[in-house]
Amino acid sequence: MTLEILYFAWVRERIGVPRESVETNAATVAHLLAELSAREDRYALAFSDLSALRVAIDQDLADFDSPLAGAREVAIFPPMTGG
């Protein structure tokens, strides 16, 4: 499947792009991040500590073990600091 992946804040800065299309068969968000980390160091660096990351699938907060089946858009970002 083709996923649109979005990055925000320091994750965006480390990956170097705000969004990209990725072809993947990853079953979960964790698998997707592992797959990307295996491809290039900048991913491995950005995703080294999952506890410092949050994830949304199709604009809803999700977990790292949330399934990607049917997803179109995945976003990876640090804990939010609104308000």
Next chain:
Amino acid sequence: MTLEILYFAWVRERIGVPRESVETNAATVAHLLAELSAREDRYALAFSDLSALRVAIDQDLADFDSPLAGAREVAIFPPMTGG
């Protein structure tokens, strides 16, 4: 001593005046109210249920057994409804 006594809300309406000067030797607020109640029915009527009344001495909330020594102004009123 001469006390200035102020009445508010329905207490004022039952007593019929917003304030008056009273010559008294009452030791406490409770004694003062008993003394006034013995004088005239309108006081007895207004002061019949002390649990429905609140009192301030010299513009600070006080109790019915607070001493009146040194007081200049006593106010009698129902529970407050500000805000």
Next chain:
Amino acid sequence: MVIRVQAEPFDYGQECASFAQSSKNSGAIVTFCGIVRDNDDASLSIMQIEHYPGMTERALSRIADEAQRRWALESCLIIHRFGALRPSEQIMMVATAARHRSDAFAAADFLMDYLKSRAPFWKKEITANGSEWVAAKASDEEALTRW
């Protein structure tokens, strides 16, 4: 700390704007505005608010002092009207400014709880059918036990 007890209307929006303007380094502003609510049968003609001049200002100042003692406030404002108000008129407001939102919220909530039961104001509802003093609510007295 600003305390105003007045018969005249106040401009809630303008007061919020100038309070925020004068608290620019505070980070968090909380305001509360109380509005005269009509009865369910829309029968309220006038809400008459009586107060105890002198004691009112003194009681409000003490309540505000206590809030400033308990929380890290950078400023606080209380405006309370008296006299004859109609439904939908603004009765009173409080505003608090603090570095952190939890202080601003707690202090405003505290000010309101104390204003309700410890500031010498009394409300009388005047309708076509007559007039009645508003009774103090047990829930307002209980609210004080939170603090």
Next chain:
Amino acid sequence: MVIRVQAEPFDYGQECASFAQSSKNSGAIVTFCGIVRDNDDASLSIMQIEHYPGMTERALSRIADEAQRRWALESCLIIHRFGALRPSEQIMMVATAARHRSDAFAAADFLMDYLKSRAPFWKKEITANGSEWVAAKASDEEALTRW
């Protein structure tokens, strides 16, 4: 329920005034305004606020829906800015209107707690010495356990 996510400044006083005007039968209005606070050494040049367009509006609407489900609100407003803000600029505000003050206070407090940690905004502080992403505070995450 009104949700606005915008780069432009908003007029806090004017928003308070019109919110109160449109909530005249509510009895109780609570507003919160968040202001960019300078660092203790007055070094903050810009607070850059990034957000996730689309998800932001969706997350704010859900938080507001949840507040309306939990408390008897008659209306609620959230405005949140993004982009480059300077110290003393207003970042965001919430407003709640209810018949009773306890609902208005609780809902505004709840909205703020959820906005802090569950709405997709990220802040970066830019000073003369460089720039740094603001870390989420453990106390903000803990605040959610109150609800």
